Amino acid sequence: MIVVSNRVSVPKAAGAAGAQGGLAVALNSALREHGGIWFGWSGQETEEFTGHLDMQRNDGITTATIDLEPQDIEEYYNGYANRTLWPLFHYRIDLTEYDRNFGEGYERVNARFADSVLPLIEEEDLVWVHDYHLLPLGSQLREKGVKNRMGLFLHTPWPPTRLLVSLPFHERLVASMLEYDVLGFQNTEWLESFLHYVQKEMGLKVNLDNSIEYQGRRVIARAFPIGIDFREFTEAAQGAEAREAHDRLKSSVRGRKILIGVDRLDYSKGLGERFEAFGRFLADNPQDAGKAVLLQIAPPSRGDVASYQQIREDLERKTGHINGAHADVAFVPIRYVNQGYPRAQLAGFYRAADIGLVTPLRDGMNLVAKEYIAAQDPENPGVLILSQFAGAAHQLKDALQVNPHSTEHVAETIRKALDMPLAERRDRHAKLLASVRENDVQRWREDFVKALVGKNAVRTGTTEHNEAA
Template sequence: MSRLIVISNRVSLPKAAGAAGAQGGLAVALNSALREHRGIWFGWSGQETAEFTGHLDMQRNDGVTTATIDLEAQDVDEYYNGYANRTLWPLFHYRIDLTEYDRNFGEGYERVNERFADSVLPLIEPDDLVWVHDYHLLPLGSILRDKGVKNRMGLFLHTPWPPTRLLASLPFHERLVASMLEYDVLGFQTTEWLESFLHYVQKEMGLKVNLDNSIDYKGRRVVARAFPIGIDFTEFTEAANGEEAREAYQRLKSSVRGRKILIGVDRLDYSKGLGERFESFSRFLGEHPHMAGSAVLLQIAPPSRGDVASYQQIREDLERKTGHINGAHAEVDFVPIRYVNRGYPREQLAGFYRAANVGVVTPLRDGMNLVAKEYVAAQDPEDPGVLILSQFAGSALQLKDALLVNPHSVEHVAETIKQALDMPLAERKWRHARLLASVRDEDVQHWREQFVRALAGNDKDAGVPQTQEKAA
């Protein structure tokens, strides 16, 4: 069996036995694949160094080998805070108004990808499979090819892929996409993002896309497919039934004193639609005064990317909106929005999800959004909550029995909140049963097995055209 080399911006170190906290489902799946394939996970350590040396910090924990490098402060500023998160991230989430084009950002992005390639190159053996992750490292495969790597290489993009007209606003966009075509497999979260990519290579590059969505490029066949990511269903449901989750459940339930609970859990990011969500809840409270004191919105939003100005602005805006809404609707013993700027271990989140009558997942644009799937997995099948889900989240293609909403329409979301809170038990149960089947059957292990099979060239579905229905 070939070894698997996973390359990502950051590396998730396996938890030592008995360590506090929990790893995310992606880390669990990749660690499982790495153990199975005797592989290595390579990436940035998250630490800065005064001068880049390319020194590899090799560790082995719980059967998984990791290799990390430190980056210079200028690298972090230009590659990570700059091109990755001030250029590509907003553009890929359709926020061209927030997209910054700076030559230094682009140069830093290419420099760090070159440094990644030089550092990982000695670790790659002839029969290894190389699996690169996300928008931070789009050109890495091309750089490795230039350095003589002939291995099978694949890229999985966790974010959306923008429409052609938006992508064409990016300087040197064709060069970036051409570098991606040096991979053997290109994976996207949904068929929508896949179709946007295929449209680009046809219209902007004049390439032929075959019936199976493969692309003929420089005498090679590049497979492009949708691989919808899932959660670690078994691990998460076990966590939801554990002692820590039960304590979190009781803590939240007792604090609201019989009121209905709506919950949102999102990284603090403009793509998550938190401002629109708060306005929708305020609209609901204003239009249904008889219910105004009976429902609480708990919004957990850990800060992220604090060095980027747009993230500082979204935090200030949300704090202002929270104060305004709570000032308008609060009573001496009741605050309608609980806005928490910190993260919680997944075991506690599972308990909070289970306690919530409504899960509110309303991003303006999202590659997949696993919070929606975690909320479904955490519910009591005999008394499940209701999932409100943005039609612009990748997960909406699979979770069709959620209450799908347009997050830009405050009125629509407010009406849907009322529908969710009023939903009878029978409807809640049949909706949840169908959602649960999707979350269980298309979990993160299924996702990584499908991708690795395609990467190894053993994918029986590689020649089958994909449709929205197939991805769903």
């Protein structure tokens, strides 16, 4: 298997602080079982692009990375990926920027990815491409003669047609995606949005099995809900590092109830609305205002993008306002931490928390919700409060689901979670845990690969460059 993504997580760094991203965790787990190569950008700059591959092998996984020029990074990554596609795919058309240079840089870097990964693709290899950074990569590889089975998995939402059509050249982008053999989405909502687009805007036929008729081929489009490495995470949650983190957090709050949020610093995560809802809870429940603490872990990301600088400033202002209104000399209601932690420590923090507060405004899946469930003590579990707009809400129906845009609704649900009887907490947790255990990362990988090697394959054989070699 050849896995391609924007960035590559070198396995030896997987336990390092800040390495809790869902894609890194899931693919490291999948590649350890399946074998293959993970290819992508190193995260480093080079004065002149050469296509040089840096090959490494760590913990049973081979990685291959390339460096990009500063202009590539600005136009492809900071530009089209994170100032055009990311906000649009998260329904934030007000933050979406359309710039011709961004689009040109996006196509140029996808072409460079195609040129660089091409020598790694051998006969009968499966090619598995990930996320919105590389939507046209399959088309670029087809143009170079690659006939191998290729699949794309999108980790973000797919927007409704009425939003997507605001993107210049939207049909060309979607047409390039149809060069893959399998298109995977996080849940049925994103899948249905994509199928609606290809029917309405492109006039394509969609079969009862959701396959798409395109230029004489059938392209499989399905929902493949991603999960966590359940066994690995639960083992980490019971280890010494997790126990130490659990005890440290518990002792620091001196008997107060703990609410926890763990999110990248991103406007799609609804952190500002979350802080306001917690502030509303404190104001509405003055008798309990000194009895609950919100720990928000929010490692910064994409600091070169203006909207991310703005969200950080906004959260710092709201934290100061809420703490100023409700703190005293022995109590600070919001602990706002701008750094990441190793996953074992996060597991301990989750287990210590009475409430997991996962309230994105829009999210492809959200593995934090699943990690919180997996980390709980079944005999005395915490309560998951989950946004109805997170992809995980389709599976985790026994969480307390909320509208994150309503501070009143979230504040009232915090009150309900804190008052929930033990019997109800156990019952909800048992059902949630069964879902997280059943829909783990292994099942996700197996289901996607099974579809990718399906009997309806029409492209067989090898690639032209291999035949020439």
